[in-house]
Amino acid sequence: MNQDDLTAAIRKAKDAREAGKDNADISEAIAEALKLIDRSKVCFVGTNGEEGFPNIKAMFSLKHDGMKKFWFSTNTSSRRVQQVRKDNRTCIYYVDENNFHGLMLVGRIEVLQDMKSRRLLWTEGSEVYYPLGIEDPDYSVLCFTASRARYYHNLKNVTFTIE
Amino acid sequence: MNQDDLTAAIRKAKDAREAGKDNADISEAIAEALKLIDRSKVCFVGTNGEEGFPNIKAMFSLKHDGMKKFWFSTNTSSRRVQQVRKDNRTCIYYVDENNFHGLMLVGRIEVLQDMKSRRLLWTEGSEVYYPLGIEDPDYSVLCFTASRARYYHNLKNVTFTIE
Numbered sequence: 415m416n417q418d419d420l421t422a423a424i425r426k427a428k429d430a431r432e433a434g435k436d437n438a439d440i441s442e443a444i445a446e447a448l449k450l451i452d453r454s455k456v457c458f459v460g461t462n463g464e465e466g467f468p469n470i471k472a473m474f475s476l477k478h479d480g481m482k483k484f485w486f487s488t489n490t491s492s493r494r495v496q497q498v499r500k501d502n503r504t505c506i507y508y509v510d511e512n513n514f515h516g517l518m519l520v521g522r523i524e525v526l527q528d529m530k531s532r533r534l535l536w537t538e539g540s541e542v543y544y545p546l547g548i549e550d551p552d553y554s555v556l557c558f559t560a561s562r563a564r565y566y567h568n569l570k571n572v573t574f575t576i577e
Numbered sequence: 578m579n580q581d582d583l584t585a586a587i588r589k590a591k592d593a594r595e596a597g598k599d600n601a602d603i604s605e606a607i608a609e610a611l612k613l614i615d616r617s618k619v620c621f622v623g624t625n626g627e628e629g630f631p632n633i634k635a636m637f638s639l640k641h642d643g644m645k646k647f648w649f650s651t652n653t654s655s656r657r658v659q660q661v662r663k664d665n666r667t668c669i670y671y672v673d674e675n676n677f678h679g680l681m682l683v684g685r686i687e688v689l690q691d692m693k694s695r696r697l698l699w700t701e702g703s704e705v706y707y708p709l710g711i712e713d714p715d716y717s718v719l720c721f722t723a724s725r726a727r728y729y730h731n732l733k734n735v736t737f738t739i740e
Contacts, residue, residue, distance in 0.1 A: 415618040421701075424703070425702075455578040458621050468624060468631040468632070470623045470670035471729075474578055474586065476578065503631070504631065505633055539587035
């Protein structure tokens with residue numbers, strides 16, 4: 415990053431500290447976190463990869479139900495699917511780089527291939543990724559269910575459980 | 578994400594496939610990956626968190642030496658430092674959301690507190706995060722050393738080792 419970006423970041427952190435905003439409560443954090451999810455194109459999915467190393471991949475944030483369930487589209491043949499079949503402990507992360515918000519949700523992922531799940535995310539043009547169409551065996555839907563959340567903003571982390 | 582973003586993503590993927598660009602070679606991938614690192618303000622750091630769940634956090638991408646070493650500034654009291662002291666297996670991830678590039682580097686992180694490392698990242702305004710100044714015991718430098726890379730672009734993953 416360049417010095418201007420860093421200076422801007424430091425200025426915002428200083429303003430937040432001076433405004434006494436480092437005591438955000440949980441209900442405010444939840445409202446902000448939901449807005450962050452809604453305006454994000456992508457989120458970052460963390461999995462347990464080979465040899466005990468964590469792995470990260472950006473995925474399109476296609477559909478979610480509040481902060482509890484999130485659905486992603488992926489190739490069945492992908493490394494991601496192999497990994498979560500072995501170990502479904504995952505996290506997803508949303509970020510607003512300009513305002514320094516970050517939301518991490520920890521939970522578990524299921525790999526789905528039933529028609530109802532396939533239809534949920536299928537859209538015009540999806541054949542680019544799955545040439546055989548909606549029933550392409552290489553088309554899978556990942557469903558992430560969150561159990562815990564950590565929201566960072568104004569130099570402060572707020573942690574809460576997801577019911 | 579909204580339908581317009583998704584349509585744009587599908588169009589780019591289609592264009593890439595039609596242009597036969599899904600066979601990027603390693604040297605091209607390395608050059609593109611370095612450019613991606615250089616223009617990124619933040620990267621995403623993946624660690625092994627509590628109860629075997631991966632964790633992700635956005636961090637400022639402050640300084641790097643090619644694709645081998647990366648330095649980050651953090652609070653010694655942070656959860657991140659506790660985690661990497663227990664298990665230093667980590668990954669870092671850079672993304673260009675608009676052009677669908679992603680770079681994941683897998684490696685190990687060291688927690689440094691010597692003066693040379695502290696000086697490397699200290700800048701005007703750093704006191705906002707570390708009020709006691711450059712010798713603040715709550716100021717640590719994380720040094721990540723990469724061993725393997727995976728670069729995604731034009732619907733294709735390219736994997737290589739980092740010497």
